[in-house]
Amino acid sequence: MAILDDDTIGELRLIMEDDLPKLIDSYLNNSTKLIRELQGMAGSVQQDDFVIRIHSLKGSCRNIGALQMGDLCERMEKHARAGNFSKIKQDLEKLNSEFDLVRSALLAVD
Amino acid sequence: MPSSQPPLKILIVEDSASDRLLLERIVLDQGYQTVTAEDGREAIRQFKHEKPAMVLMDALMPDIDGMEAAREIKKIAGENFVPILFLTSLTDDEALVACLEAGGDDFLSKPYRPVVIAAKIQVFRRMLQLQRALKKQRDEIAKSNEHFMQEQLVAKKVYDNVAHMGCLDQINIKHMLSPMSVFNGDVLLAARKPSGGLVMFLGDFTGHGLPAAIGAMPLAEIFYSMVAKGFGTESILHEINLKLKGILPVGFFCCAAMVDISYAKRRAKIWNGGLPDLMMRRADGIVERIASDHLPLGILAAEKFDSSTTILDMRMDDRLYIWSDGIVELRNARGEQYGLDRLHEWLHHDDAEKIFEYMLEGAKKFAGYGNYEDDLTLAEIKMVEDIWSIQDQDQDTFSTTALRGARDWSFTYEMFDDTIREFNPIPLMLHVSMEVPELKAYSQDLYTLFAELISNAIDHGLLGLDSRLKANATGFKRYYELREEGLRALQGQCVRINVRHHPVSGGGTLIIRVEDSGEGFDYSKLDLSFPEASKFSGRGLPLVRSLCESLEFKEKGNVVQAEYRWISELEKGKILAKAVI
Numbered sequence: 066m067a068i069l070d071d072d073t074i075g076e077l078r079l080i081m082e083d084d085l086p087k088l089i090d091s092y093l094n095n096s097t098k099l100i101r102e103l104q105g106m107a108g109s110v111q112q113d114d115f116v117i118r119i120h121s122l123k124g125s126c127r128n129i130g131a132l133q134m135g136d137l138c139e140r141m142e143k144h145a146r147a148g149n150f151s152k153i154k155q156d157l158e159k160l161n162s163e164f165d166l167v168r169s170a171l172l173a174v175d
Numbered sequence: 176m177p178s179s180q181p182p183l184k185i186l187i188v189e190d191s192a193s194d195r196l197l198l199e200r201i202v203l204d205q206g207y208q209t210v211t212a213e214d215g216r217e218a219i220r221q222f223k224h225e226k227p228a229m230v231l232m233d234a235l236m237p238d239i240d241g242m243e244a245a246r247e248i249k250k251i252a253g254e255n256f257v258p259i260l261f262l263t264s265l266t267d268d269e270a271l272v273a274c275l276e277a278g279g280d281d282f283l284s285k286p287y288r289p290v291v292i293a294a295k296i297q298v299f300r301r302m303l304q305l306q307r308a309l310k311k312q313r314d315e316i317a318k319s320n321e322h323f324m325q326e327q328l329v330a331k332k333v334y335d336n337v338a339h340m341g342c343l344d345q346i347n348i349k350h351m352l353s354p355m356s357v358f359n360g361d362v363l364l365a366a367r368k369p370s371g372g373l374v375m376f377l378g379d380f381t382g383h384g385l386p387a388a389i390g391a392m393p394l395a396e397i398f399y400s401m402v403a404k405g406f407g408t409e410s411i412l413h414e415i416n417l418k419l420k421g422i423l424p425v426g427f428f429c430c431a432a433m434v435d436i437s438y439a440k441r442r443a444k445i446w447n448g449g450l451p452d453l454m455m456r457r458a459d460g461i462v463e464r465i466a467s468d469h470l471p472l473g474i475l476a477a478e479k480f481d482s483s484t485t486i487l488d489m490r491m492d493d494r495l496y497i498w499s500d501g502i503v504e505l506r507n508a509r510g511e512q513y514g515l516d517r518l519h520e521w522l523h524h525d526d527a528e529k530i531f532e533y534m535l536e537g538a539k540k541f542a543g544y545g546n547y548e549d550d551l552t553l554a555e556i557k558m559v560e561d562i563w564s565i566q567d568q569d570q571d572t573f574s575t576t577a578l579r580g581a582r583d584w585s586f587t588y589e590m591f592d593d594t595i596r597e598f599n600p601i602p603l604m605l606h607v608s609m610e611v612p613e614l615k616a617y618s619q620d621l622y623t624l625f626a627e628l629i630s631n632a633i634d635h636g637l638l639g640l641d642s643r644l645k646a647n648a649t650g651f652k653r654y655y656e657l658r659e660e661g662l663r664a665l666q667g668q669c670v671r672i673n674v675r676h677h678p679v680s681g682g683g684t685l686i687i688r689v690e691d692s693g694e695g696f697d698y699s700k701l702d703l704s705f706p707e708a709s710k711f712s713g714r715g716l717p718l719v720r721s722l723c724e725s726l727e728f729k730e731k732g733n734v735v736q737a738e739y740r741w742i743s744e745l746e747k748g749k750i751l752a753k754a755v756i
Contacts, residue, residue, distance in 0.1 A: 076289075080204065088196055091192045091193040092192075092193035095191055117237055120235045125285075127264065128193065128285055128287055139264075
């Protein structure tokens with residue numbers, strides 16, 4: 066699976082036209098903020114807040130075409146709902162590196 | 176958007192900025208107007224403020240989440256339909272059910288598909304239009320229904336004023352008229368005759384409600400005015416038939432019966448056109464039936480209409496029962512009819528005083544209380560002593576319509592052969608006389624005066640009949656045969672009636688002078704004292720004498736003059752007051 070889904074990007078280009086960079090910018094800012102918050106609360110268990118954020122991140126990843134990262138979020142959401150926070154710690158690191166790849170890919174979109 | 180209406184306003188509630196931006200762009204591209212909110216709290220505020228027609232809302236949000244916000248928004252919207260589409264990538268059934276329970280109407284899943292979003296919004300836009308149209312129609316129906324009920328109530332008042340109960344409250348009448356709807360297909364009327372009797376009319380119009388009630392109005396109008404003017408049963412029936420024939424559409428008619436009771440003669444004249452058999456329960460327990468032998472009113476043309484009546488002698492405490500088919504056709508829960516047999520059975524009950532109540536109670540019990548479908552009309556008339564001497568005069572029916580009126584006048588009316596043969600002049604005489612407003616209260620006296628004086632002039636003055644013939648039943652019959660013959664043979668004869676009224680203090684005087692072209696008679700030895708009450712003959716003139724201030728025969732005996740005094744209600748009160756002091 067590609068880091069970024071070309072079809073989705075194509076569709077977004079049609080929808081957003083010249084505003085596509087604005088959408089990408091908004092996604093990157095929002096996601097950076099969410100990931101930071103998620104990392105912050107991984108130590109102290111705040112299940113509901115964690116679920117809401119990872120759920121939100123999952124949705125926006127899929128909308129922007131970051132399907133692989135979206136799937137990772139879904140897995141983390143399931144673990145969070147199940148209260149399985151030991152698995153989440155490992156995944157958080159994966160999420161970080163995945164997001165780096167997505168960001169690079171998105172910034173390459175012109 | 177393919178519409179000239181202002182674009183639909185859609186509220187987008189999404190906590191992720193990029194998703195919000197994307198969705199807003201998709202919705203704007205469809206031609207809708209957008210408002211956005213980042214969380215549930217802001218969504219509620221925006222909803223109140225912007226009044227959007229539709230909401231697209233993320234289910235999971237920090238603070239107040241989508242479901243809670245949805246519940247609140249639905250509450251604020253009240254009976255207005257505001258579709259809420261949840262934006263969600265929730266997959267488990269429980270979460271989706273929770274969204275629906277919170278008032279969500281549909282879902283949009285991520286990633287967003289513009290085509291799907293456009294289609295779903297379009298679906299709900301159509302539902303909104305439909306709902307608005309329905310609501311508008313509902314409101315219009317409710318409004319017009321309210322208007323209709325208002326009109327019915329006003330119409331009912333008018334109807335009740337016209338088709339009023341007359342003298343149904345007399346002590347010898349029992350009656351039941353079910354208030355099935357605002358209007359009733361049945362009409363039950365009763366009026367006092369100027370001659371002292373009572374006329375009851377029961378009509379059952381085809382159908383119910385307004386169409387039936389409309390026919391009842393002219394009917395009641397004719398009935399009350401003609402009875403008050405002294406017209407006979409036959410004339411009244413003719414007039415009603417003619418009127419109904421004229422106004423009712425083909426296929427609509429009025430099954431009816433008319434009962435004309437004379438207390439003095441202890442007699443009932445009955446006409447039945449299409450109603451169930453009238454039943455007579457004699458004081459001694461014997462039961463007789465008077466079947467319908469005519470077509471209902473409003474069917475036959477005037478020349479074919481038959482108003483002939485059945486005449487029944489009645490003794491004291493004989494009871495006459497009359498009902499429409501509503502009570503007969505009353506059904507119970509099993510669909511069985513109450514039926515004539517059950518009704519007739521009551522007539523044989525030992526306690527005659529309770530028959531009416533038993534019939535009615537029996538019917539209600541049979542149907543299960545409160546379940547009558549049709550108009551349920553039932554009446555009983557009992558033969559009693561002259562009711563008007565027992566009860567106060569029916570001041571409502573005979574109330575004076577105006578205090579002013581013709582008070583000082585005279586008229587002369589001449590009848591020649593044909594008119595003497597064919598025409599009853601009494602209603603005309605009464606009609607003119609009652610232009611003196613207060614005189615209406617004395618219509619019974621006036622009727623007697625005119626009837627006796629005019630028949631005296633014809634029977635004795637012109638035809639030379641001997642009233643002693645009427646002493647027994649055969650003679651009675653013979654008398655009327657001779658009368659018929661005499662009337663047929665009339666030639667060049669005349670009866671002249673002169674009536675003069677002038678006011679005197681506290682009342683008035685009415686002078687009736689009747690002159691016939693006959694030979695007259697020797698009135699010097701005339702005895703005007705009452706004969707024995709049981710005899711049928713010779714009561715006329717003593718009765719007139721007893722009512723009048725004076726009664727005089729003049730010239731060769733072919734002229735008779737009666738002077739009748741009346742006093743006003745006001746004056747009566749003064750006299751009474753003096754007597755008390």
